[in-house]
Amino acid sequence: MSVLSVQSLGKAFGGVRAVDNVSFEIGKGEFLALIGPNGAGKSTTFNMINGQLAPDAGDILIGGKSTARMKPRDIWRLGVGRTFQVAATFGSMTVVENVQMALISHAGRILNLWRPAGSLYRGRALELLAQVGMADAADRPSRELAYGDVKRIELAIALANDPQLLLMDEPTAGMAPRERNDLIKLVKDLVVERGISVLFTEHSMDVVFSYADRIIVLARGRLIADGDAAAIRDNAKVQEVYFGTGKTFQEASP
Amino acid sequence: MTLNALLFQALNGLSSASGLFFIAAGLSLIFGVTRIVNIAHGSLYMLGTYIAYSLATKIGGAFGFWGGIVLTAIIVGVIGALIEIVLLRRIYRAPELFQLLATFALVLVINDATLWLWGPEDLLGPRAPGLAGAVEIFGRRLPSYDLFLIFVAPAVLIVLHFALAKTRFGRLIRAATQDREMVGALGVNQAVLFTSVFALGALLAGLGGALQVAREPANLATDLIAIGDAFVVVVVGGMGSITGAYLAAIIIAEVKALCIAIGVVDLGFMSVNFSKFTLVAEFIVMAIVLVTRPYGLLGKPQGMVRSVAEPEDPIRPATPMLKGLGAAVFILLLALPLLAQTSPYLMILAIDVLIAVIFATSLHFIMGPGGMHSFGHAAYFGLGAYGAALLVQLAGFPMLAALLAAPIIALLGALLFGWFAVRLSGVYLAMLTLAFAQIVWALVFQWESFTGGSNGVIGVWPSPPFDKSWVYYLLALALAVISVLLLRRFLFAPFGYAMRAGRDSALRAEAIGIDVKRIHWLGFAIAGCVCGIAGGLFAFAKGSISPEAISVGRSIDGLVMVLLGGIQTLVGPIVGASVYATLQDTVMRQTEYWRALLGLIILVLVLAFPQGIAGALSSLARKLGRKPGGAA
Numbered sequence: 001m002s003v004l005s006v007q008s009l010g011k012a013f014g015g016v017r018a019v020d021n022v023s024f025e026i027g028k029g030e031f032l033a034l035i036g037p038n039g040a041g042k043s044t045t046f047n048m049i050n051g052q053l054a055p056d057a058g059d060i061l062i063g064g065k066s067t068a069r070m071k072p073r074d075i076w077r078l079g080v081g082r083t084f085q086v087a088a089t090f091g092s093m094t095v096v097e098n099v100q101m102a103l104i105s106h107a108g109r110i111l112n113l114w115r116p117a118g119s120l121y122r123g124r125a126l127e128l129l130a131q132v133g134m135a136d137a138a139d140r141p142s143r144e145l146a147y148g149d150v151k152r153i154e155l156a157i158a159l160a161n162d163p164q165l166l167l168m169d170e171p172t173a174g175m176a177p178r179e180r181n182d183l184i185k186l187v188k189d190l191v192v193e194r195g196i197s198v199l200f201t202e203h204s205m206d207v208v209f210s211y212a213d214r215i216i217v218l219a220r221g222r223l224i225a226d227g228d229a230a231a232i233r234d235n236a237k238v239q240e241v242y243f244g245t246g247k248t249f250q251e252a253s254p
Numbered sequence: 255m256t257l258n259a260l261l262f263q264a265l266n267g268l269s270s271a272s273g274l275f276f277i278a279a280g281l282s283l284i285f286g287v288t289r290i291v292n293i294a295h296g297s298l299y300m301l302g303t304y305i306a307y308s309l310a311t312k313i314g315g316a317f318g319f320w321g322g323i324v325l326t327a328i329i330v331g332v333i334g335a336l337i338e339i340v341l342l343r344r345i346y347r348a349p350e351l352f353q354l355l356a357t358f359a360l361v362l363v364i365n366d367a368t369l370w371l372w373g374p375e376d377l378l379g380p381r382a383p384g385l386a387g388a389v390e391i392f393g394r395r396l397p398s399y400d401l402f403l404i405f406v407a408p409a410v411l412i413v414l415h416f417a418l419a420k421t422r423f424g425r426l427i428r429a430a431t432q433d434r435e436m437v438g439a440l441g442v443n444q445a446v447l448f449t450s451v452f453a454l455g456a457l458l459a460g461l462g463g464a465l466q467v468a469r470e471p472a473n474l475a476t477d478l479i480a481i482g483d484a485f486v487v488v489v490v491g492g493m494g495s496i497t498g499a500y501l502a503a504i505i506i507a508e509v510k511a512l513c514i515a516i517g518v519v520d521l522g523f524m525s526v527n528f529s530k531f532t533l534v535a536e537f538i539v540m541a542i543v544l545v546t547r548p549y550g551l552l553g554k555p556q557g558m559v560r561s562v563a564e565p566e567d568p569i570r571p572a573t574p575m576l577k578g579l580g581a582a583v584f585i586l587l588l589a590l591p592l593l594a595q596t597s598p599y600l601m602i603l604a605i606d607v608l609i610a611v612i613f614a615t616s617l618h619f620i621m622g623p624g625g626m627h628s629f630g631h632a633a634y635f636g637l638g639a640y641g642a643a644l645l646v647q648l649a650g651f652p653m654l655a656a657l658l659a660a661p662i663i664a665l666l667g668a669l670l671f672g673w674f675a676v677r678l679s680g681v682y683l684a685m686l687t688l689a690f691a692q693i694v695w696a697l698v699f700q701w702e703s704f705t706g707g708s709n710g711v712i713g714v715w716p717s718p719p720f721d722k723s724w725v726y727y728l729l730a731l732a733l734a735v736i737s738v739l740l741l742r743r744f745l746f747a748p749f750g751y752a753m754r755a756g757r758d759s760a761l762r763a764e765a766i767g768i769d770v771k772r773i774h775w776l777g778f779a780i781a782g783c784v785c786g787i788a789g790g791l792f793a794f795a796k797g798s799i800s801p802e803a804i805s806v807g808r809s810i811d812g813l814v815m816v817l818l819g820g821i822q823t824l825v826g827p828i829v830g831a832s833v834y835a836t837l838q839d840t841v842m843r844q845t846e847y848w849r850a851l852l853g854l855i856i857l858v859l860v861l862a863f864p865q866g867i868a869g870a871l872s873s874l875a876r877k878l879g880r881k882p883g884g885a886a
């Protein structure tokens with residue numbers, strides 16, 4: 001059974017059909033890239049999967065369960081981690097406390113009024129930070145970190161509930177090419193180890209073609225291609241979309 | 255009740271809607287463009303009535319009246335422009351909370367200025383020349399002036415509507431309301447736009463106030479009553495929508511009129527006088543609208559995201575130094591009764607300070623870590639105080655049982671109000687909490703048979719041994735220490751962290767399974783509950799409780815205490831409450847114009863010391879290179 005199954009998904013904003021009859025699946029441990037020009041409907045698709053938006057049509061199954069009408073926090077409880085396009089952490093907390101919050105919530109102890117939170121799951125949080133290479137920054141206020149480091153913290157937070165599925169909308173937005181590559185490589189290493197499935201969007205075609213197991217392409221809300229790197233490179237429709245905007249694959253990566 | 259009576263009240267409702275519309279339209283316009291909620295808008299309305307009174311009586315005749323109304327509107331418009339230029343311009347980039355407080359400071363200053371200029375008596379203006387009579391309608395006599403008012407509001411609405419649609423200025427206002435960046439892009443002089451919009455809003459308020467001069471006496475309490483009503487209207491109609499303001503003004507006025515028309519209803523087991531519950535009805539309408547349409551009937555979701563104060567440091571457990579300091583202060587406080595033998599007044603002052611500490615710490619709990627800027631914390635103080643006092647009076651509760659019941663009653667109120675409040679944020683939440691507090695106030699004020707009305711409940715004295723002030727002081731000290739330590743404990747526990755998480759990034763918090771609304775709701779309830787302790791203590795300390803003690807002024811006192819100490823530190827509210835309560839009991843007692851004094855303190859605080867005392871001290875410590883005790 002697939003980890004995520006998106007079935008005939010549709011969403012319109014006013015007259016704009018942002019996502020139109022999109023279907024795809026992710027198998028266990030698969031590293032799936034969702035690409036497409038700006039405005040293709042990638043973020044809208046993500047936001048429906050993680051519960052931020054309710055779809056107008058179609059269904060979403062996570063682990064066989066329909067989540068199309070569920071809230072983000074309930075979807076998280078099903079084992080779905082996510083990072084944000086604009087990184088979001090708790091600015092008034094230290095780095096390790098950010099991760100501890102996710103662990104405390106995962107353990108269902110958020111409503112505890114008595115135990116000092118600073119001592120709860122600190123060890124486990126430090127382990128997660130070590131895995132993303134941020135152990136040294138554990139006790140610094142998270143708002144002081146550089147953007148690339150915040151992305152790593154987000155990753156550690158996203159891994160806190162032992163997810164089956166990781167959703168990452170433009171995880172490398174605003175990063176230098178070198179950093180992009182490092183982050184995606186890090187994600188890939190971490191998820192392969194744990195058998196986590198990943199759905200991510202990424203502008204850099206180099207990164208997509210070298211790391212993704214499979215690629216799906218959206219254009220104007222419609223799914224126009226689904227296959228491995230070679231198949232996507234040679235796909236006439238995909239080339240048309242990218243050349244149509246006056247771009248080659250190389251130029252498409254900013 | 256006959257159909258005629260109902261229709262007549264409906265007409266009455268329409269004429270009171272016009273006054274409401276003028277304030278609300280101005281408030282809404284100003285908010286739309288500048289994103290400032292001008293609490294002083296009710297004060298401008300009140301000024302309108304006073305100025306129109308003076309013009310009508312000094313000049314006299316038809317010109318004095320009708321010309322006076324036009325002149326008043328212009329004068330108030332100019333006052334508005336001055337306020338914008340001198341004060342508001344400096345705080346457009348300040349956190350919302352500071353903007354609200356600054357405009358509230360204006361309320362205080364304007365109120366005292368009015369008192370100084372016109373005196374404390376109500377002033378009834380002359381009848382409107384040419385409209386002094388009445389017309390026979392639905393079998394009753396409706397003053398012709400009321401009939402005139404019914405038509406003025408829609409006339410002004412139509413003029414405004416066309417001005418906004420057809421003129422360049424109007425298009426700018428609409429553009430700025432929808433998208434502020436765009437105005438900059440159009441190369442508009444933003445300062446001029448903001449000043450003119452503020453002047454226009456003030457002019458509308460002044461006009462509304464002036465038109466009331468032939469209907470109701472000028473009265474010093476009008477400012478807060480008017481702004482409370484206007485908030486409800488603006489929230490119901492939708493921020494930034496003038497047509498919404500008109501629609502909402504009519505709905506609210508009609509609902510009130512309906513309550514009056516229904517009058518006393520016999521339910522068999524008891525009779526209810528609906529005309530006493532006009533304010534409650536207003537609240538119910540607002541609650542329904544907020545739950546079904548959070549942005550009001552005709553409002554649109556606004557880009558309300560704005561930086562919340564300065565980024566805050568992580569909280570750390572108390573250092574040994576702070577713990578030592580705390581213990582030393584506690585021992586000093588325990589020994590205080592020994593000093594009191596020479597100056598008995600000291601005990602009274604100390605009890606006031608302790609009550610203020612509980613009040614401010616509980617408010618800080620939701621304001622700081624929760625990010626919910628409640629402008630109505632007095633509601634829970636009032637519920638605690640009235641709850642305790644009424645249990646003693648009507649049910650013969652002993653003192654300690656009443657003191658125990660106080661936080662429970664406050665908790666129930668906070669659970670109810672908080673459920674609505676946490677659905678909103680920013681200025682909407684501030685207004686809703688303020689409205690709730692006004693409801694509680696109105697309930698105790700209007701429900702005379704139960705609460706004693708404006709006289710309040712008297713004769714609530716502590717029972718022995720607490721009748722000795724030093725024993726009562728020790729009880730207050732114990733409760734204050736327990737409250738402070740408990741709230742502190744909560745803040746260091748997962749719950750407190752979750753509350754901050756929801757404030758820092760609701761999106762991220764929801765994405766890790768935290769139900770932010772629920773957490774904030776519980777936080778709101780806890781704060782209300784602890785605040786109830788302060789209320790109960792207050793009732794027994796003074797031996798009485800009256801509506802005066804739980805008015806909006808108390809809510810604002812709390813805000814000032816928290817800001818004075820520093821909102822970002824956990825000891826801030828304790829320092830702020832102590833300093834402020836002491837000032838209040840000493841300096842402010844000396845002058846009749848304490849409101850203006852308080853207003854000036856707030857303005858200085860907002861403009862010069864946004865970090866508060868404890869905040870300033872801890873950043874000073876940091877500058878001196880020591881370890882920051884910042885969040886201690």
Ligand SMILES: Nc1ncnc2c1ncn2[C@@H]1O[C@H](COP(=O)(O)OP(=O)(O)O)[C@@H](O)[C@H]1O
Pocket residue numbers: 013014016017018036037038039040041042043044045
């Ligand atoms: N909240 C919204 N309201 C209106 N239109 C939207 C909204 N979100 C996205 N859209 C529109 O939907 C389309 C797809 O947007 P999006 O999913 O953000 O694309 P991508 O992430 O692929 O760049 C675009 O045309 C965009 O303008």
Ligand SMILES: [Mg+2]
Pocket residue numbers: 042043044085
């Ligand atoms: Mg996107």
